[in-house]
Amino acid sequence: xxxxxxxxxxELRFVGGRPLAAASGLVCDAAGAHVIADDALHLGRFDAADxxxxxxxxxxxxxxxEVAARKRRKPDFELLLPWRGGLLAMGxxxxxxxxxxxxxxxxxxxxxxxALTPLYQRLRERVGTLNLEGGLRRGRELWLLQxxxxxxxxxxxxxxxxxALDALxxxxxxxxxxxxxxxxxxxxxxxxxxxxxDACALDGARWLFSAAAEDTPDAVQDGRCVGxxxxxxxx
Numbered sequence: 001x002x003x004x005x006x007x008x009x010x011e012l013r014f015v016g017g018r019p020l021a022a023a024s025g026l027v028c029d030a031a032g033a034h035v036i037a038d039d040a041l042h043l044g045r046f047d048a049a050d051x052x053x054x055x056x057x058x059x060x061x062x063x064x065x066e067v068a069a070r071k072r073r074k075p076d077f078e079l080l081l082p083w084r085g086g087l088l089a090m091g092x093x094x095x096x097x098x099x100x101x102x103x104x105x106x107x108x109x110x111x112x113x114x115a116l117t118p119l120y121q122r123l124r125e126r127v128g129t130l131n132l133e134g135g136l137r138r139g140r141e142l143w144l145l146q147x148x149x150x151x152x153x154x155x156x157x158x159x160x161x162x163x164a165l166d167a168l169x170x171x172x173x174x175x176x177x178x179x180x181x182x183x184x185x186x187x188x189x190x191x192x193x194x195x196x197x198d199a200c201a202l203d204g205a206r207w208l209f210s211a212a213a214e215d216t217p218d219a220v221q222d223g224r225c226v227g228x229x230x231x232x233x234x235x
Contacts, residue, residue, distance in 0.1 A: 010050055013053065014053050023037065024197075036089050038076045039063065039076075041062075042055040044056075077090065079134060079144075081137060085107075086105040088104075093123070094129070099115060099116045101114055101115075114168055114169050123144070126181055127158065136199055140162055140163070144157070148195045149217060192213035207232075
């Protein structure tokens with residue numbers, strides 16, 4: 001496995017000096033970088049790496065500062081993807097309170113939260129415990145990446161009609177659809193199974209993914225991270 005050299009470019013900080021706590025989802029476009037943190041209620045927008053970013057509130061309220069309490073209450077936004085001219089943040093589904101999405105239109109309207117519970121219930125019927133970490137829009141389909149771990153090394157791709165997500169966003173019942181499941185074997189790093197952490201689309205049928213080797217048998221509990229990889233997938 002080829003090793004990549006990482007170069008530190010800049011720290012992502014907001015106006016006032018507060019740092020971005022985590023970067024679990026990323027979308028880059030002509031306007032800059034949009035970053036979601038799994039343990040925050042805001043979306044970060046960075047026009048340039050050398051300038052402070054701005055925070056866009058997605059959900060009301062405040063999260064506790066204490067680590068364990070914050071982990072219990074966080075929305076766990078692990079997915080951020082372009083959607084219908086705006087951005088869509090989605091929870092991982094690993095706990096009941098992590099079944100929320102927020103759509104941010106590209107026209108300055110207020111962020112729109114909506115529940116993903118009907119969809120996630122259907123996905124659990126297909127794969128069991130959920131831990132979604134990345135997503136792609138491919139034509140008329142939504143692709144969701146399920147992350148495995150040492151206890152259940154079941155990385156895979158869930159494919160379903162994009163219209164199913166649009167129905168929930170518009171307050172309509174979830175249409176009948178059967179999610180398609182494609183297992184993906186990512187291997188191990190230093191004896192620890194690799195699990196998906198994010199993805200982005202490339203040209204044609206190709207897409208990139210990131211994966212981490214986190215030594216944990218559970219979708220919720222954190223573990224020692226021994227390393228990470230980048231991967232290229234095709235049709």
